């Protein structure tokens with residue numbers, strides 16, 4: 582590749598990283614949650630917590646999502662759907678496990694139909710503990726993830 586081509590590619594990568602950090606689109610998936618964590622995610626979108634001030638937009642299609650927000654331990658029923666959604670997301674993609682159940686299975690651990698935490702099925706980039714985690718903790722975890730995206734190693 583010529584020097585101009587390399588410079589063009591470098592600038593393009595910088596623009597892509599800048600865009601990704603400033604407007605990540607997030608997809609929420611409940612893989613077996615009791616809905617407590619899901620309500621806290623919704624609370625982050627309310628004017629009181631206003632997650633969108635960081636440019637983060639919750640939307641419905643995995644094909645448009647950069648970040649997968651996953652709640653609940655993974656049930657046998659949800660496993661294949663979770664994998665399919667993860668595979669439908671474009672790369673680079675990031676997964677955030679939200680709540681004790683998404684981390685380890687939590688209170689549903691060792692239930693006959695629960696496989697465990699999200700990382701038993703797909704790779705996880707950030708873990709947010711709590712039962713359920715407060716909206717502040719969810720926002721803090723997502724911001725830490727955005728900081729991680731800034732580093733070249735995560736490219």
Ligand code: SF4
Nearest residue numbers: 615617680681682712
């Ligand atoms: S961590 Fe707590 S609130 Fe969240 S899904 Fe598990 S039991 Fe429900």
